[in-house]
Amino acid sequence: MSGLTTAPRPRLDIPPRFRPSGVAAAALITVALVLVHWYAAVQTNTSPKELLEGWRGLWSFLFGVDRTYPNGKTIHQDGAFPLDLRWAETIRPGLEYCLLTIWIGLLGTTLSIPVALFFAVISSRTTNRFVPLWFLGRGVMSVLRAVPETVYALMFIAAVGFGAFPGVIALAIHNVAVMGKLWSEAMDEVDQGPVEALRVAGASPTQSAAHAVLPAVMPSLLGLLLYRFDTNVRSSVILGTVGAGGIGFFIKTEVDSFHFDTMMTYVCMVIVLIIVIDLFSAWLRRKVGTV
Amino acid sequence: MSEHAATLSIEGLRKAFGEKTVLDGLSFQVASGEVVSLLGANGSGKSTSLRCVVGLERPDAGTITVGGVTAKPGEAVPEVAMVFQKIHLVPRRSVLDNVCAGALGRLGLSRSWSVLAFPREVQAEAMACLDRVGLADRAREKAGRLSGGQQQRVAVARALCQRAKVLLADEPVSALDPAASEQVMNLLRSLADDDGLAVAAVLHQPDLARRFSDRILGLAGGRLVFDSSAEVTDEAVADLYRPALEAAASMASTGTATKEFA
Numbered sequence: 001m002s003g004l005t006t007a008p009r010p011r012l013d014i015p016p017r018f019r020p021s022g023v024a025a026a027a028l029i030t031v032a033l034v035l036v037h038w039y040a041a042v043q044t045n046t047s048p049k050e051l052l053e054g055w056r057g058l059w060s061f062l063f064g065v066d067r068t069y070p071n072g073k074t075i076h077q078d079g080a081f082p083l084d085l086r087w088a089e090t091i092r093p094g095l096e097y098c099l100l101t102i103w104i105g106l107l108g109t110t111l112s113i114p115v116a117l118f119f120a121v122i123s124s125r126t127t128n129r130f131v132p133l134w135f136l137g138r139g140v141m142s143v144l145r146a147v148p149e150t151v152y153a154l155m156f157i158a159a160v161g162f163g164a165f166p167g168v169i170a171l172a173i174h175n176v177a178v179m180g181k182l183w184s185e186a187m188d189e190v191d192q193g194p195v196e197a198l199r200v201a202g203a204s205p206t207q208s209a210a211h212a213v214l215p216a217v218m219p220s221l222l223g224l225l226l227y228r229f230d231t232n233v234r235s236s237v238i239l240g241t242v243g244a245g246g247i248g249f250f251i252k253t254e255v256d257s258f259h260f261d262t263m264m265t266y267v268c269m270v271i272v273l274i275i276v277i278d279l280f281s282a283w284l285r286r287k288v289g290t291v
Numbered sequence: 292m293s294e295h296a297a298t299l300s301i302e303g304l305r306k307a308f309g310e311k312t313v314l315d316g317l318s319f320q321v322a323s324g325e326v327v328s329l330l331g332a333n334g335s336g337k338s339t340s341l342r343c344v345v346g347l348e349r350p351d352a353g354t355i356t357v358g359g360v361t362a363k364p365g366e367a368v369p370e371v372a373m374v375f376q377k378i379h380l381v382p383r384r385s386v387l388d389n390v391c392a393g394a395l396g397r398l399g400l401s402r403s404w405s406v407l408a409f410p411r412e413v414q415a416e417a418m419a420c421l422d423r424v425g426l427a428d429r430a431r432e433k434a435g436r437l438s439g440g441q442q443q444r445v446a447v448a449r450a451l452c453q454r455a456k457v458l459l460a461d462e463p464v465s466a467l468d469p470a471a472s473e474q475v476m477n478l479l480r481s482l483a484d485d486d487g488l489a490v491a492a493v494l495h496q497p498d499l500a501r502r503f504s505d506r507i508l509g510l511a512g513g514r515l516v517f518d519s520s521a522e523v524t525d526e527a528v529a530d531l532y533r534p535a536l537e538a539a540a541s542m543a544s545t546g547t548a549t550k551e552f553a
């Protein structure tokens with residue numbers, strides 16, 4: 001014991017935290033970032049002056065404005081506040097539209113499950129060791145994911161007309177790619193031990209997927225599914241604004257006809273809707289045992 | 292040896308990972324009804340040799356024959372099962388379903404796409420295997436709920452459900468307490484004695500190896516340094532671990548440690 005305390009430890013130089021080359025690189029990166037942002041601001045007309053004028057426009061949108069026409073008449077244009085709180089004309093239909101938005105998000109998520117599972121299984125190294133098929137799965141998902149939901153919705157609306165159904169299909173297709181990727185990553189991270197054990201027992205890749213990988217990742221998959229349901233309900237609001245049904249469609253209709261107060265009521269309902277879905281999905285994910 | 296044909300025979304096995312030669316012409320046999328222990332320092336190639344036999348690694352050279360039939364490199368052999376130090380059951384599945392999974396190799400996808408599709412006769416066989424390891428009463432419990440020793444016996448039952456003739460065990464008792472180790476080693480011994488399996492077990496406890504096996508193989512640097520059917524001398528066992536022990540001793544001495552930083 002005493003030998004340990006008396007033996008002096010050798011003094012060593014502390015290695016420097018920053019090196020000159022590192023400092024120079026940091027300075028260079030900072031300058032480059034500032035330049036890029038300045039250029040972007042010029043291109044997008046982002047300036048304090050624009051911000052001030054936009055603010056004035058926002059004020060009249062929110063609280064109304066009196067417009068004087070050349071013939072001397074002055075007409076009051078209603079703003080978003082006070083809200084339009086009529087039950088039969090606004091709130092009750094609004095609630096129905098919200099429900100429709102949920103149904104679109106739900107079906108868009110659920111319908112994508114089988115195909116997403118297929119793509120996840122062929123795109124995970126754990127479940128598929130046949131490289132060409134692995135690349136095919138990854139490739140198809142990348143392409144599908146590169147197209148935003150809104151663009152799918154526009155295409156299907158062009159094909160079948162306005163309505164909730166093109167929204168469902170658009171969400172489902174996009175979700176196959178996104179959820180398939182998330183699921184395959186969850187499968188990549190699974191403990192390889194049981195997979196190897198079943199391989200030794202002569203199991204085929206499909207059999208080890210069913211009996212080693214899936215049981216291990218099921219809670220993660222369920223958690224990701226709930227997370228995607230949450231996200232898809234949000235997306236389905238946006239899809240509505242391009243004509244794919246639900247509350248988004250009516251936000252767009254009301255704003256086009258200058259009923260800003262009705263529109264703002266719907267926006268408030270969307271906020272509540274999103275928060276409720278968010279809480280619900282978080283609660284369910286906790287129940288399932290994943291974060 | 293003479294009354295048993297060599298059930299597992301390994302000849303001139305070579306394997307390198309990159310530049311590093313891990314197996315350097317390893318040969319040994321395990322006969323039916325025999326328990327063979329493999330001893331050797333960390334990194335001496337024990338796990339790699341077993342993994343080559345079951346097709347988890349593809350050897351660079353050498354032949355593996357099981358029951359006289361040459362195994363295809365890198366492919367599983369139906370007659371050879373393996374249990375692992377980390378056991379590798381599916382913890383969320385029931386004990387019975389884990390054991391049934393041993394039969395996957397002989398079940399088509401229509402009878403194995405889900406646990407619900409497992410045929411009754413497979414489940415009955417799995418129950419018999421569970422009974423063999425003394426855990427039939429735990430069949431419906433989740434595997435993750437069992438103790439380490441019980442889980443290792445379930446893994447052995449899974450190997451039996453595979454109808455294996457050769458059982459490889461890679462450090463089957465390294466994570467178990469002495470009582471559970473004893474139980475698992477007794478089970479392996481009895482599988483050789485009563486069921487005629489050929490058992491090869493990697494062990495890190497020379498003492499267990501002496502008590503439970505018919506022969507002890509010493510590995511060093513991917514080569515066999517002794518194959519002893521008689522009592523292994525303490526010295527031979529100590530030699531296996533000597534280089535590692537010397538390295539550890541020099542690491543512990545302060546002189547070497549400070550020199551490395553200076």
Ligand SMILES: Nc1ncnc2c1ncn2[C@@H]1O[C@H](COP(=O)(O)OP(=O)(O)OP(=O)(O)O)[C@@H](O)[C@H]1O
Nearest residue numbers: 308309311313331332333334335336337338339340
């Ligand atoms: N997949 C791999 N890639 C690269 N090197 C590997 C791989 N598997 C094993 N090795 C190396 O091969 C050598 C032998 O490993 P092996 O696992 O066979 O040793 P072991 O005798 O089982 O040791 P231990 O007692 O630690 O289990 C080690 O140096 C290890 O780092």
Ligand SMILES: [Mg+2]
Nearest residue numbers: 337338339461
């Ligand atoms: Mg090992």
